[in-house]
Amino acid sequence: xxxxxxxxxxxxxxxGAPAVVRKRTHTWADPQETAGFAAGLSGMEFFxxxxxxxxxxxxxxxxxxxxxISFVEGRVEFRITPKEFHYNPIGSVHGGVLAxxxxxxxxxxxxxxxxxxVFYTSLDLSVKFLRPVSVATGQITAVGTVVHLGRRTxxxxxxxxxxxxxxxxxxxSSCLVMRP
Numbered sequence: 001x002x003x004x005x006x007x008x009x010x011x012x013x014x015x016g017a018p019a020v021v022r023k024r025t026h027t028w029a030d031p032q033e034t035a036g037f038a039a040g041l042s043g044m045e046f047f048x049x050x051x052x053x054x055x056x057x058x059x060x061x062x063x064x065x066x067x068x069i070s071f072v073e074g075r076v077e078f079r080i081t082p083k084e085f086h087y088n089p090i091g092s093v094h095g096g097v098l099a100x101x102x103x104x105x106x107x108x109x110x111x112x113x114x115x116x117x118v119f120y121t122s123l124d125l126s127v128k129f130l131r132p133v134s135v136a137t138g139q140i141t142a143v144g145t146v147v148h149l150g151r152r153t154x155x156x157x158x159x160x161x162x163x164x165x166x167x168x169x170x171x172x173s174s175c176l177v178m179r180p
Contacts, residue, residue: 024085026063029056043111047071060104064097066142068108074146076108081139093133098160098169102127105144106156106173113149114177120154123174131168138163152177 037055038046049055051071061067066080078101080086088094103125110120133140144158154177160169 022084026065028059028062031059034058040116042116043108043114044071044073045116047076047108047112060100064100066101066104069141071108071112073112074109074149076105076112076144078105078108078142079139080142082133082135082137084135087134091134093137095127095129095169098129098133099125099127099171101140101142101160102144102158102169102171103173105142105158106171107144107175109144109146109156109158110149110154110175110177113146113154117180119178120175121178123153123176125171125173127169127171129169131162131166133160133162133168137168140168147172150177151179 034056037049041049046055047068048071050057050068057068064080064086065083066078068076069079070077080097080101082093082097086093086097103122106125107120107122114120140160140162142158142160144156147155147157154175155172156175157172158170159167162168
């Protein structure tokens, strides 16, 4: 991924004041190739291959600029450093960014428990935002764990923590387990 920031001056609409234009570009791999590669692997094998660079990261990780830092059976961790492009109109990280991290942490935690040929999809996501997150917050970590894995459904939970271990947001998610 490449982030570029330009200092071209443009007039802000209606204000007459110059504005700095910021641009961001990124690239990603074909997600269908990643899905095809994953089809023959257990969840843990897939995440090990991703960590070793044998399979491309899912595009959402490049879009939001977050990293997978730990994948063990039933537990995953993602890390992100908030940036301006994550912001909502009121100057903090958009709740959708945090919800995406939480959904990813819950779903991937479930995925780590699945054998080859078994897939999942999120059925729901219940998010609670507990403290604001901004660039000043610094690096945050989303930790997801499996609460229950049944034959047809799974339940997972996740938390977004700041560097001091304070909970910024929390979520629970039900996942549909799809077996052949």
